[in-house]
Amino acid sequence: MANRREFLQMGIAASALPVSTGLMLPNKSSTAENISPSIPIYKVIFDNRYAVARVFAKDTENAGGKTYGIDGDITSLWYHDLRHRWKKGPAAIAGLTDANALFCLEQLAWSACQMHLIYSTEHKPTDGSKKLIGSFPESPLLLAAEKVMHYPKREAIPLPPYSSLSTDDIDSLVSWVIAPTKRV
Amino acid sequence: MPILPPGINETDFSAALGQFAETVGTNWVFTSDEDVALYRDAYSPFWGSDEEKLASAAVAPESVEEVQQIVRIANRYRIPLYPISTGKNYGYGGSAPVHSGSVVVDLKRMNRVLEIDERNATCLVEPGVSYFDLYNAIQEKGAKLWIDCPDPGWGSPIGNALDHGLGYTIGHFRDHFGSHCGMEVVLPNSEVLRTGPGGIPGSKTWQQYQYAFGPQLDGIFTQSNFGIVTKMGFWLAPEPEAFREDTVAVYNHDDLIPLVDVTSYLTNSSISNGLPGLGSPLLRADSDPEHIALLQTSDRPALERYGREKNIPYWTCNIKTYGPKEVINAQWAHAREKFASSIPGATFTEGEKLEFPLTYEQGEEYQQGRIAGGRVDFGIPNLSIFQIISRTPWNPDPKFGHYYFSPIIPKTGEAIFEASKVFTEAYDQLGLSRPPQGITSLPALYYQRSAMLLMALQVTRNVEVDRKNRTAFKELIKIAAEHGWGEYRTPPAFQDDVMNAYSFGNNALRRFNETIKDAIDPNGIISPGKSGIWPKNMRGA
Ligand SMILES: Cc1cc2nc3c(=O)[nH]c(=O)nc-3n(C[C@H](O)[C@H](O)[C@H](O)COP(=O)(O)OP(=O)(O)OC[C@H]3O[C@@H](n4cnc5c(N)ncnc54)[C@H](O)[C@@H]3O)c2cc1C
Numbered sequence: 001m002a003n004r005r006e007f008l009q010m011g012i013a014a015s016a017l018p019v020s021t022g023l024m025l026p027n028k029s030s031t032a033e034n035i036s037p038s039i040p041i042y043k044v045i046f047d048n049r050y051a052v053a054r055v056f057a058k059d060t061e062n063a064g065g066k067t068y069g070i071d072g073d074i075t076s077l078w079y080h081d082l083r084h085r086w087k088k089g090p091a092a093i094a095g096l097t098d099a100n101a102l103f104c105l106e107q108l109a110w111s112a113c114q115m116h117l118i119y120s121t122e123h124k125p126t127d128g129s130k131k132l133i134g135s136f137p138e139s140p141l142l143l144a145a146e147k148v149m150h151y152p153k154r155e156a157i158p159l160p161p162y163s164s165l166s167t168d169d170i171d172s173l174v175s176w177v178i179a180p181t182k183r184v
Numbered sequence: 185m186p187i188l189p190p191g192i193n194e195t196d197f198s199a200a201l202g203q204f205a206e207t208v209g210t211n212w213v214f215t216s217d218e219d220v221a222l223y224r225d226a227y228s229p230f231w232g233s234d235e236e237k238l239a240s241a242a243v244a245p246e247s248v249e250e251v252q253q254i255v256r257i258a259n260r261y262r263i264p265l266y267p268i269s270t271g272k273n274y275g276y277g278g279s280a281p282v283h284s285g286s287v288v289v290d291l292k293r294m295n296r297v298l299e300i301d302e303r304n305a306t307c308l309v310e311p312g313v314s315y316f317d318l319y320n321a322i323q324e325k326g327a328k329l330w331i332d333c334p335d336p337g338w339g340s341p342i343g344n345a346l347d348h349g350l351g352y353t354i355g356h357f358r359d360h361f362g363s364h365c366g367m368e369v370v371l372p373n374s375e376v377l378r379t380g381p382g383g384i385p386g387s388k389t390w391q392q393y394q395y396a397f398g399p400q401l402d403g404i405f406t407q408s409n410f411g412i413v414t415k416m417g418f419w420l421a422p423e424p425e426a427f428r429e430d431t432v433a434v435y436n437h438d439d440l441i442p443l444v445d446v447t448s449y450l451t452n453s454s455i456s457n458g459l460p461g462l463g464s465p466l467l468r469a470d471s472d473p474e475h476i477a478l479l480q481t482s483d484r485p486a487l488e489r490y491g492r493e494k495n496i497p498y499w500t501c502n503i504k505t506y507g508p509k510e511v512i513n514a515q516w517a518h519a520r521e522k523f524a525s526s527i528p529g530a531t532f533t534e535g536e537k538l539e540f541p542l543t544y545e546q547g548e549e550y551q552q553g554r555i556a557g558g559r560v561d562f563g564i565p566n567l568s569i570f571q572i573i574s575r576t577p578w579n580p581d582p583k584f585g586h587y588y589f590s591p592i593i594p595k596t597g598e599a600i601f602e603a604s605k606v607f608t609e610a611y612d613q614l615g616l617s618r619p620p621q622g623i624t625s626l627p628a629l630y631y632q633r634s635a636m637l638l639m640a641l642q643v644t645r646n647v648e649v650d651r652k653n654r655t656a657f658k659e660l661i662k663i664a665a666e667h668g669w670g671e672y673r674t675p676p677a678f679q680d681d682v683m684n685a686y687s688f689g690n691n692a693l694r695r696f697n698e699t700i701k702d703a704i705d706p707n708g709i710i711s712p713g714k715s716g717i718w719p720k721n722m723r724g725a
Binding site: 072073074075076078079083100101103104107108110111114116181 | 219
């Protein structure tokens with residue numbers, strides 16, 4: 001028997017049929033026309049638990065971006081940083097996190113200053129192995145980081161599949177941009 | 185443009201939106217697809233189906249006068265409104281309306297903490313004040329007071345209390361509506377009503393005395409559609425000196441009965457004032473094949489024997505106590521004695537001991553290594569709970585959320601066994617997946633005198649699977665009712681079903697609610713359908 005939190009953790013689902021695990025996060029690129037041509041990204045958020053996200057953060061910093069690492073939970077980011085920044089007005093953020101962290105940030109961004117998720121792509125290991133198959137001196141992530149930071153001036157691109165990047169036990173991560181739209 | 189409210193033509197709707205904009209400013213009327221999409225219930229059991237409950241627009245007022253004006257306009261054009269405070273009611277409907285096409289009245293801009301009275305340990309807040317906001321206001325004031333918050337700290341004391349929400353700290357503070365004191369409500373005719381002593385102009389005791397002269401009305405504004413709440417007072421806990429958490433472990437299946445009885449005695453006598461937490465290490469399969477095999481059988485003596493040999497308790501209960509250090513030590517000594525004399529073979533583990541104050545940062549440190557729980561025990565708001573919604577064989581795609589089936593059952597071991605048997609069988613009959621060892625959920629003991637089961641059904645965003653699960657959920661409601669158990673709260677998808685289960689006296693409860701609804705909201709503009717209460721013109725719709 002589980003208590004409620006254990007129950008949630010076990011995720012006892014009531015699935016009567018097998019469930020598809022396809023990409024379901026909405027890609028909101030349809031809002032692109034409402035977005036200013038170049039968005040200064042206030043901070044790029046990455047999930048410290050995953051090597052691929054740490055590399056992404058390093059690349060972002062090399063490209064001149066400011067980063068904030070989380071461990072899945074966004075509370076500290078919100079409490080110590082974003083809530084203060086967003087009190088002054090909208091400020092775009094981008095990131096490479098899991099879907100739960102993105103869900104929380106999307107909600108908070110709307111409540112605090114009417115910002116939207118304007119870009120998101122889910123990344124999954126393609127071959128199920130989740131194994132590193134080579135080093136990457138010329139990190140493809142650098143390109144991705146730069147592009148996420150300058151979205152939509154340069155189109156953000158999906159990250160490469162994990163199978164070529166990471167030894168982490170990752171199910172999926174999402175790269176995303178949350179930003180003000182023109183109405184604000 | 186998103187959908188129209190049913191029965192309203194485009195001209196009237198545009199006129200109403202225009203007048204809303206004149207009231208609150210154009211920036212605060214949300215009509216674009218992207219904006220209105222944010223009022224979808226991200227955990228909707230209807231996601232993607234034609235039946236999904238969707239808003240037509242949203243409007244965000246900043247003052248009581250603006251709320252009144254919105255209500256006047258809605259009456260003029262018969263526009264259904266759906267008020268939310270912080271709109272984070274995930275698991276129970278998010279910020280989506282019960283009646284599709286309603287305009288969400290988003291009260292997030294009404295976010296002032298109006299008063300914190302340290303001497304009397306009370307506060308008065310607006311609906312958009314989140315638990316984070318109230319916590320911060322108390323810290324900034326340097327008041328030695330605690331809030332009591334639910335697991336997600338982004339909700340609001342008002343929205344949460346209005347849906348009978350619950351938290352984790354001391355005694356009656358966990359019952360958020362139970363510890364409110366005084367309300368201000370904009371009625372469907374746009375008048376402003378204050379409950380309790382607030383009915384006296386210039387009242388000096390609005391947040392100090394829960395009743396007034398005459399009938400106490402506050403309850404009728406919870407889980408209802410009788411008004412828009414614009415202020416609420418709450419009682420806060422004086423910061424305790426210390427805390428301790430200890431665990432009692434018992435090794436036989438039937439030990440649950442005295443375990444719950446003694447826990448109830450300790451709670452009801454205020455000897456232990458924290459939230460007791462039941463657990464079952466023995467029913468949680470670990471990696472030992474023998475254990476896993478035993479869990480598949482119904483050989484209870486063998487399982488008990490295995491547990492005793494391996495020192496894995498059948499049941500545990502965490503006993504939390506807050507208060508002066510010497511007092512809580514004495515309370516635990518007494519509690520231990522009570523358990524030991526009532527349950528032969530009970531063992532005890534002394535756990536966490538803390539002294540307060542705890543800063544936010546110390547709370548963060550305390551949280552390290554705990555996936556959930558932790559800080560909320562000390563009224564420190566956070567969002568850690570969202571990490572635990574993780575991927576498992578039972579939950580292959582966790583990011584779409586869940587909704588809760590949450591019946592209230594008697595707080596006895598016998599009732600827990602019965603509910604467990606009933607719902608395990610029901611899960612199997614209905615084709616719902618559950619862990620191999622059976623049993624759906626151990627109850628949460630938020631309330632002092634009852635227990636609550638909280639079973640999460642996963643949203644899959646597969647229209648067919650979600651439809652099957654909704655049907656199964658409705659069956660669970662019926663099965664619960666046949667055993668005398670009713671849900672404390674439910675998502676809009678099931679509110680009619682739950683209200684119908686409260687059918688005593690030929691549905692006297694629902695009919696009485698409808699009588700009130702018709703009398704005070706003849707146009708049916710406030711949250712039609714909320715809690716199964718439909719206005720006359722929509723009944724049977
Ligand atoms: C992982 C997880 C854990 C959770 N843990 C808890 C928990 O520990 N305890 C708990 O209680 N809940 C819990 N919940 C449920 C829910 O998230 C919280 O109860 C949350 O506080 C409710 O959202 P809110 O405070 O923003 O209220 P809102 O969404 O603003 O309001 C809830 C409902 O009340 C009505 N309402 C709100 N404001 C008004 C108003 N001003 N006038 C009239 N009617 C109004 C509306 O019908 C609204 O839909 C949990 C949910 C999840 C997903």
